[in-house]
Amino acid sequence: MNQKTFVLLIAIMAVMLPAALAQVQPVVLTIHVDKPVSKVSPTLYGLMTEEINYSYDGGLYAEMVRNRTFRARRRDVPYWLLVEDGNAQVKMEIDQQTGPSEALNYSLRLEATQADAENQAGVLNGGYWGMPLKPNTIYKGSFYAKADSDALGAVNIELVTDADGQALASTTVSGLTTAWKQYHFSLKTGAIQPSSANHLVLTVKHAGTLWLNLVSLFPPAYLDRDNGNRIDLMQKLAAMHPAFLRFPGGNYLEGDHIPERYEWKKTIGPQVDRPTHPSPWRYNSSDGLGLLEFLEWCEDLKMQPVLAVYGGYSMAQEHVNPGPDLDPYVQDTLDELEYVTGGTETKWGAVRAQNGHPEPFRLTYVEIGNEDFFDRSGSYDGRYAQFYKAIKAKYADLQLIATMPVKSIRPDVIDDHYYRRATEFFRDTAHYDKTDRHGPKIFVGEWATREGSPTPNFGATLGDAAWMTGLERNSDIIVMAAYAPLLVNVNPGGMQWETDLIGYDALRSYGSPSYYAQVMFSTYLGDETLDSKLEGGGPKLFYSVTKDTKKNRLYLKLVNAASTPQSINVKFAGATLANRGKLVMLRAHGTQATNTLEEPTNIVPRESTLRNIGSEFHYTAPAYSIQVIQIDGR
Numbered sequence: 355m356n357q358k359t360f361v362l363l364i365a366i367m368a369v370m371l372p373a374a375l376a377q378v379q380p381v382v383l384t385i386h387v388d389k390p391v392s393k394v395s396p397t398l399y400g401l402m403t404e405e406i407n408y409s410y411d412g413g414l415y416a417e418m419v420r421n422r423t424f425r426a427r428r429r430d431v432p433y434w435l436l437v438e439d440g441n442a443q444v445k446m447e448i449d450q451q452t453g454p455s456e457a458l459n460y461s462l463r464l465e466a467t468q469a470d471a472e473n474q475a476g477v478l479n480g481g482y483w484g485m486p487l488k489p490n491t492i493y494k495g496s497f498y499a500k501a502d503s504d505a506l507g508a509v510n511i512e513l514v515t516d517a518d519g520q521a522l523a524s525t526t527v528s529g530l531t532t533a534w535k536q537y538h539f540s541l542k543t544g545a546i547q548p549s550s551a552n553h554l555v556l557t558v559k560h561a562g563t564l565w566l567n568l569v570s571l572f573p574p575a576y577l578d579r580d581n582g583n584r585i586d587l588m589q590k591l592a593a594m595h596p597a598f599l600r601f602p603g604g605n606y607l608e609g610d611h612i613p614e615r616y617e618w619k620k621t622i623g624p625q626v627d628r629p630t631h632p633s634p635w636r637y638n639s640s641d642g643l644g645l646l647e648f649l650e651w652c653e654d655l656k657m658q659p660v661l662a663v664y665g666g667y668s669m670a671q672e673h674v675n676p677g678p679d680l681d682p683y684v685q686d687t688l689d690e691l692e693y694v695t696g697g698t699e700t701k702w703g704a705v706r707a708q709n710g711h712p713e714p715f716r717l718t719y720v721e722i723g724n725e726d727f728f729d730r731s732g733s734y735d736g737r738y739a740q741f742y743k744a745i746k747a748k749y750a751d752l753q754l755i756a757t758m759p760v761k762s763i764r765p766d767v768i769d770d771h772y773y774r775r776a777t778e779f780f781r782d783t784a785h786y787d788k789t790d791r792h793g794p795k796i797f798v799g800e801w802a803t804r805e806g807s808p809t810p811n812f813g814a815t816l817g818d819a820a821w822m823t824g825l826e827r828n829s830d831i832i833v834m835a836a837y838a839p840l841l842v843n844v845n846p847g848g849m850q851w852e853t854d855l856i857g858y859d860a861l862r863s864y865g866s867p868s869y870y871a872q873v874m875f876s877t878y879l880g881d882e883t884l885d886s887k888l889e890g891g892g893p894k895l896f897y898s899v900t901k902d903t904k905k906n907r908l909y910l911k912l913v914n915a916a917s918t919p920q921s922i923n924v925k926f927a928g929a930t931l932a933n934r935g936k937l938v939m940l941r942a943h944g945t946q947a948t949n950t951l952e953e954p955t956n957i958v959p960r961e962s963t964l965r966n967i968g969s970e971f972h973y974t975a976p977a978y979s980i981q982v983i984q985i986d987g988r
């Protein structure tokens with residue numbers, strides 16, 4: 355080797371060696387098992403929902419009939435088509451003169467000018483991208499109807515396949531009169547293949563006029579509730595162990611315009627008394643899942659309600675001035691709080707009992723408005739303060755969440771929202787590490803890594819998991835956090851916002867990789883964080899270590915968002931742990947990998963056993979991996 359080559363070699367080594375050493379230098383994570391640092395909020399993980407992406411209608415709310423109340427667009431009645439078998443003749447129009455209730459004071463008028471047994475006339479509904487039918491299942495239906503005379507005869511109801519017009523279930527409803535009345539029916543399928551390529555048909559066999567409204571059909575729902583929720587989606591939500599449900603929004607609470615806000619009083623009681631309303635996400639909401647149904651959903655999944663109330667701002671820069679103008683809105687909220695929590699001796703508690711739920715609900719958190727930093731008038735300070743004073747005067751213990759900082763009064767909790775790329779979350783996992791512990795508590799009421807459509811890819815999941823390690827570390831002040839949006843109907847036109855946690859069509863559903871990360875983080879939560887120190891490790895290695903003191907169990911969550919494996923020496927000080935542990939692993943080979951309706955289990959958590967743990971063990975976190983290591987104390 356000549357001198358020149360030697361010098362070059364030394365120069366190359368001088369550059370390469372530190373990097374090479376960094377590669378081989380072991381990363382050390384020391385955990386002081388006997389030194390708790392802070393409390394973990396037991397309500398840290400929960401759900402945020404609103405009517406977006408067909409989350410309720412065409413989603414969780416199991417109603418199968420789309421536009422069941424015949425809300426019309428100019429001369430069109432969306433999602434309803436005429437049926438003219440053979441030489442039958444029928445026309446339909448919206449009749450503004452007659453309807454079954456004050457809320458539904460109009461109807462669909464069907465005039466059959468020609469119809470007989472072989473040539474039936476009527477309408478069909480294709481559901482929300484299909485009518486999902488399963489074998490040997492009873493579907494319960496109802497409608498409000500009246501006829502111009504007895505001569506119209508019975509209404510025939512059938513569930514029919516799209517492909518060949520075969521009736522899979524049928525029944526009739528007879529006895530229609532010239533007065534409005536609700537009729538109930540049921541349809542039972544036989545040994546069919548599950549499919550959503552079906553539609554509902556209502557026909558008559560005689561000429562005459564039929565008026566219809568609120569045509570409804572339900573499959574068996576979660577916990578067998580009438581007017582209930584889809585079983586598969588409720589099961590997926592239950593697996594997230596959510597501590598709370600924030601509802602009803604989101605933008606859905608505010609509406610684009612003040613008259614389009616969420617008016618809870620129009621969402622309670624019999625369905626026929628609910629007028630429905632336009633949502634800011636560009637479709638009409640049936641309000642079939644109304645205030646009481648939200649609360650029952652909480653009851654079914656043992657979540658506490660986080661009730662968002664309209665705070666006097668709608669998204670088209672419309673606001674209500676604090677002061678006398680706002681008083682009716684504040685009173686409406688006081689009525690709502692009484693409906694939720696009041697005894698049956700109270701006015702609104704009695705209404706709740708009449709609606710079928712005498713027991714009051716427990717309520718801790720109420721949120722005033724949503725994202726009021728968008729209100730350019732700057733009126734939120736005054737609006738929040740007015741709500742705060744009125745609510746606290748009657749409900750001193752309620753915790754009132756503000757949607758932005760407020761100066762005139764100290765909010766109990768502030769709701770922060772983050773929609774970001776994975777790299778942004780990677781760089782900001784320490785976001786709350788230095789937050790003032792004497793200020794308001796934090797509710798991260800909406801957050802998500804927005805990569806992947808309609809649901810997150812694994813790159814997003816890594817961003818989510820990294821962010822959640824920061825949430826856990828700071829859950830002494832972060833009382834609650836929720837991914838948003840939660841649900842998306844993946845059919846064309848179903849999604850208004852990407853990226854969403856759980857996808858579905860009429861028949862099937864799947865959890866995204868991020869869904870499984872949520873399940874892992876909330877299942878292995880713990881109640882205190884432990885003193886720990888990470889030495890080495892690159893900018894894409896994240897962790898959280900907590901302990902479940904009742905179970906004497908440690909949870910170590912490791913997120914390796916890098917494209918290379920990461921080996922770590924984990925040292926436990928201060929207490930002896932079991933030699934064996936459980937490893938729950940979620941990983942993928944690339945950031946673009948994901949789950950879909952067709953491939954729902956590409957990326958799911960896998961469990962295995964870790965051996966020879968002792969007071970120190972060597973662990974290699976695979977590239978692109980999220981893992982929880984559970985070890986019992988001795």
Ligand code: AHR
Binds near residue numbers: 603800839
């Ligand atoms: O989650 C989607 C929307 O994002 C919510 O409705 C709104 O609060 C936020 O801007």
